[in-house]
Amino acid sequence: MSVIAISDVLAGKFPVDKEISVHGWIRTRRDSKAGISFLAIHDGSCFDAIQAIAPNNLDNYQDEVLKLTAGAAVKVTGTLVESPGQGQSFEIQATQVEVLGLVDDPDTYPMAAKRHSIEFLREHAHLRPRTNIGGAVTRVRNSLAQAVHRFLHEKGYMWISTPLITGSDCEGAGEMFRVSTLDMENLPKTDKGDIDYAEDFFGKETFLTVSGQLNVETYCCALSKVYTFGPTFRAENSNTSRHLAEFWMVEPEIAFADLADAATLAEEMLKYVFKALLEERADDMAFFQQRVDKTVIDRLNAVINKDFVRMDYTDAIEILQNCGKTFENPVSWGVDLNSEHERYLAEEHVGGPVVLQNYPKDIKSFYMRLNDDGKTVAAMDILAPGIGEIIGGSQREERLDVLDKRMGEMDLDPADYSWYRDLRRYGTVPHSGFGLGFERLVAYATGMQNVRDVIPFPRTPNNAAY
RNA sequence: UCCCCUGUAGCUCAGCUGGUUAGAGCGGUGGACUGUUAAUCCAUGUGUCGUCUGUUCAAAUCAGACCAGGGGAGCCA
Numbered sequence: 415m416s417v418i419a420i421s422d423v424l425a426g427k428f429p430v431d432k433e434i435s436v437h438g439w440i441r442t443r444r445d446s447k448a449g450i451s452f453l454a455i456h457d458g459s460c461f462d463a464i465q466a467i468a469p470n471n472l473d474n475y476q477d478e479v480l481k482l483t484a485g486a487a488v489k490v491t492g493t494l495v496e497s498p499g500q501g502q503s504f505e506i507q508a509t510q511v512e513v514l515g516l517v518d519d520p521d522t523y524p525m526a527a528k529r530h531s532i533e534f535l536r537e538h539a540h541l542r543p544r545t546n547i548g549g550a551v552t553r554v555r556n557s558l559a560q561a562v563h564r565f566l567h568e569k570g571y572m573w574i575s576t577p578l579i580t581g582s583d584c585e586g587a588g589e590m591f592r593v594s595t596l597d598m599e600n601l602p603k604t605d606k607g608d609i610d611y612a613e614d615f616f617g618k619e620t621f622l623t624v625s626g627q628l629n630v631e632t633y634c635c636a637l638s639k640v641y642t643f644g645p646t647f648r649a650e651n652s653n654t655s656r657h658l659a660e661f662w663m664v665e666p667e668i669a670f671a672d673l674a675d676a677a678t679l680a681e682e683m684l685k686y687v688f689k690a691l692l693e694e695r696a697d698d699m700a701f702f703q704q705r706v707d708k709t710v711i712d713r714l715n716a717v718i719n720k721d722f723v724r725m726d727y728t729d730a731i732e733i734l735q736n737c738g739k740t741f742e743n744p745v746s747w748g749v750d751l752n753s754e755h756e757r758y759l760a761e762e763h764v765g766g767p768v769v770l771q772n773y774p775k776d777i778k779s780f781y782m783r784l785n786d787d788g789k790t791v792a793a794m795d796i797l798a799p800g801i802g803e804i805i806g807g808s809q810r811e812e813r814l815d816v817l818d819k820r821m822g823e824m825d826l827d828p829a830d831y832s833w834y835r836d837l838r839r840y841g842t843v844p845h846s847g848f849g850l851g852f853e854r855l856v857a858y859a860t861g862m863q864n865v866r867d868v869i870p871f872p873r874t875p876n877n878a879a880y
Numbered sequence: 881u882c883c884c885c886u887g888u889a890g891c892u893c894a895g896c897u898g899g900u901u902a903g904a905g906c907g908g909u910g911g912a913c914u915g916u917u918a919a920u921c922c923a924u925g926u927g928u929c930g931u932c933u934g935u936u937c938a939a940a941u942c943a944g945a946c947c948a949g950g951g952g953a954g955c956c957a
Contacts, residue, residue, distance in 0.1 A: 444916050452916050465917080483908080484918090501917050521908040522890045527918050528907050530891060533949065588956070625957090650955060651881055663957060742953090753953075806957060851957030864950095865957095876948085 421460035424504060428494055435491040436464060436506065437514075439544060442527050443482050451479055453511070455490060458549050461697035465497065465505040466490045478513045484527045485544065487514040532867055539871050539880050547706070550698035551868050554691060555856050561690035562643060562664055562852075565683050571639040571666060576626030578645065581618055582830065589649040590621035591659075622647035625849065626665050628781075628834055631810065634667035634845050635837045641666040643852075651875050655864040656802065658853060660873040667847035673783075673792040673809040676846035677769050680796055680805050681722045683850070684767070688714045691859055707861025713799070714859060716766055724769040727751075727790065730759055737763065750777045753802060760797040767804075770795050780820045781834075782808040783844075794848070801858045807848020814838035 417437055418428070428434055438457035445451045449470040454463040468479050468490075482488065492508035499505070517523045524530075524538045525545055535542045542548040563573065579593050595615040596602065602613040611619045623629075626642035633640045642665045649659065666683075668675055692699060692714060703711050725733075734745045734755055743752045751759075751770075760768050771794040772785060782791035792809035811817045817838055821828055828835060853865035866872035871880045 442918060444914090444919070446914055446916055447912085448915065450915075454917080467915080497915090499915050499917075519890090519908090523908085524890070526891070526907045528891065529918090534891070537949085646957080648956075652955060653881085654953085654955090655951085657956070661957065803957065849957060854957060 419459035420455065420457045420462075420464045423464055423494065423506075424460060424462055424502075426504070430494050430496055430504070432494060433491065433509070434494050434506065435489055436466075437489050438463075438487070440482050440484055440486045440488060442484060443479075445480070451475075451482075453479075453482065453488070453490070453508075455488060456544075456549070458543070458552070461546070461550055461553075461701055462502070465499075465502050466492065466508045466511070467505060468508045468511050472508070472511060474511065474513070478516075479511050481516060482511075482513065483517050483520040483523070485517045485520075485523050485525055485541075488512060489514060532864070536866055536872070543870070546701060547867075550695075550701050551856070551860060551862065552870070553698050554695050554702075554860055555868060557691050557694045558687050558856055558859060559643075559852070561687040561694075562683065562850075564690070565686040566641050566666060569639070569679075571641050572633075572637050574626075574630050574633045574637075574640045574642050576623070576629040576642045576644065578623050578647075579616075579620050580623045580629075581616065581620050582628070588624050590624055591647050591649045593620045593622060624648050625663065627667070627847065627849065630665055630667045630847070631845065632833070632837060634669050634847070635841070635843065638669040639666075653875060655866070656854060656857075658865055658869060658872055658874060661865070661869065662852035664850040664852055665847060667845060669843050669845045671809075671846045672844060673771060673794060673807075673846055676807050676809065676848050677722075677724065677771065677794055677796075680807065680848050680850070681767075681769070684796075684855075685718050687855070688859060689718050692718075702860045702862075710859075710861040717798075720766055722767050722769050722796070723764045724771060725759070725764075726771055727773045730755075730770055733763060734758065748774050748776065756795075756797045756802050757799075760802075761799040765799070767796055767798050770797060775820075778808070780824045780826055781810050781817070783811045784816050784820065792846075796848075798854075798858050801854055803851075804854045804858060805848050805850045807846065809844065809846040812838060812842045812844050814842065 418434055420436055420438060422428065423434065423436060436455060436457065438455040441454040441456050441463045443451055443453055451468040453466040453468055455466055456463040468475065472479060489512040490506055490508050491510040492506040494504055495507055497503060497505040525541045535545060535548060543552055596613065602610040604610045624646055626644060630640055630642045644662065645660055646663045647660050650657065666679060668679065692711065699711055728747065731745055731747050737758065739758060741754050743754065745755060772790045773793045774789060775784060775791045778791050778793045782793045784791055794807050795803050796805035798804045811820060814835060817835065818828055853869050856868040857865050860868065862868050866874065
């Protein structure tokens with residue numbers, strides 16, 4: 415039989431006075447001496463639970479219905495009716511309440527019908543999705559992911575499945591996790607006494623990817639408009655509310671495009687996905703507005719309706735130097751901006767997302783295109799109020815001689831990048847792209863303060879439970 | 881990795897200038913009441929006081945180490 419979603423029932427997609435069945439988990443049970451019990455049942459399909467009325471003449475009323483507690487699983491069959499009570503439009507007059515699974519110890523069931531701290535929920539990641547906040551985050555995350563794919567698909571971008579296991583130890587974006595099948599208790603050694611990775615699964619050292627960018631550039635230089643959207647891994651010892659060891663990243667790559675094209679695509683994408691979110695998940699967003707961040711909906715609407723400010727790094731330095739504020743870290747041309755600087759620019763000076771671009775070459779990666787001034791590269795960061803850097807991107811260096819020179823300056827061995835260099839040897843073209851940290855996007859869109867609470871099973875230093 | 885804060889009942893916390901049987905709210909359980917909305921009212925509290933070591937006649941309370949969580953910083957997405 416097909417299972418009916420509670421979201422469809424509450425949306426009025428089923429005729430009243432007809433029999434239906436719903437499946438789900440009990441949120442609360444309230445008993446009335448009028449001879450009925452009220453069951454609030456949720457199935458995750460929407461924010462709201464549906465109310466079922468269980469009369470005390472059900473066969474299993476005493477033995478089972480009265481034992482239902484938060485978290486128990488049920489199938490309820492009955493007549494869909496318009497609710498005479500306040501707070502819901504429809505409810506089910508149950509003729510049958512089938513108990514699929516009770517909670518064996520309600521006293522210690524972690525997700526009791528009460529407020530919990532966000533940290534407590536995080537430590538019960540397997541039960542967290544049953545809560546209002548866990549369900550809402552999950553639905554918003556899904557809505558945003560689908561909107562990202564839809565937006566890029568409609569724009570003609572092709573989704574490229576770049577590898578998670580990489581043989582290049584030089585992706586240049588942080589510490590990497592090693593992938594190996596060697597016996598760590600008994601490592602094979604070469605004559606020189608080093609670990610012999612020729613004995614390893616791939617016959618060489620391999621790692622989990624820190625970015626799909628270098629790989630997706632190869633497909634960009636063949637299919638023109640491409641993107642990756644998948645997990646990435648960084649073995650950095652980062653303990654912040656903005657970093658994960660395993661996180662998801664959206665990385666579009668556009669051929670025949672400059673930095674401004676990439677910034678435009680990023681801006682259009684953010685506007686598109688936030689608009690889709692507000693339309694698709696009004697119920698969840700109302701919850702976040704009420705309980706998590708009073709400004710979240712206004713903030714998203716501001717992003718949708720305002721043009722992003724674009725600002726050169728050089729101008730940003732001037733603004734920071736002349737703003738009259740004293741920063742812990744002094745500002746001068748050539749320094750990398752700190753959180754406090756980025757926050758001032760996005761939150762106070764602009765009051766919205768800002769595209770910072772054309773950074774000094776010395777603080778950016780080798781593959782970013784050198785500008786004509788010889789001092790800066792065509793790189794951009796999009797800074798969002800409250801969360802900081804949400805997007806990082808650049809125009810890629812397409813000139814082989816300049817690329818080689820930059821690699822030389824940064825002590826990188828061109829031999830390690832032979833296939834990447836080939837793209838510049840065989841029909842090279844200007845191209846640009848960016849990376850969007852998906853968890854940061856979800857955090858920004860919900861008002862959640864910590865990316866660990868917007869990914870189902872967060873991976874952070876010392877934490878890989880579940 | 882660095883700085884700061886925290887770790888007491890299923891959960892959120894109080895207690896901590898060391899001193900008899902460690903408390904409250906919520907949850908749960910029992911009852912009352914009610915077409916109820918995490919309802920209301922009454923009753924119900926034996927928990928390695930994060931772990932280990934030390935100081936002391938005496939440690940939840942003081943000290944040290946360690947572990948865990950949070951906030952900030954750095955790295956970045």
